[in-house]
Amino acid sequence: MSDINWAILIDTFAAAAIFISFFFYEPFVYIRLVFLLLAIAQVFLFxxxxxxxxxxxxxxxxxxxxxxxxxxxxxxGMHVDGKMISLLGFTVTLLNGNSTLVSKQSVEEETIID
Structure with missing residues (x-):
């Protein structure tokens, strides 16, 4: 399987796990909702x-x-702490895969054209 197919599969499982977590875990509802939407959007993006x-x-x-x-x-609330910085760092790491996979796709297309 290619990297894109693996990314789609992982994001699909992540979306399912986050959706299931809404029934078993109370805190961080908004954050989990954002990550659920992120996982679904990642699938459509790929x-x-x-x-x-x-x-x-x-x-x-x-x-x-x-x-x-x-x-x-x-x-x-409106205070910056280590959890927020860790969460944003984790998000940047996840989003870095998008740029890498898209740039890999464009590099592959350029080599095919040449």
């Missing part, structure tokens, strides 16, 4: 990756970071 450029990926990443920060602020 399926339609040929139509998406790097500019869209950067804009999408900024929107996701703002949404995660906003969800944390809604849950815990």
């Amino acid at each position: 399926i339609n990756r040929e139509r998406m450029g790097r500019g869209f990926i950067r804009l999408y990443s900024c929107v996701v970071l703002v949404a995660v920060a906003g969800a944390y602020i809604a849950e815990k």
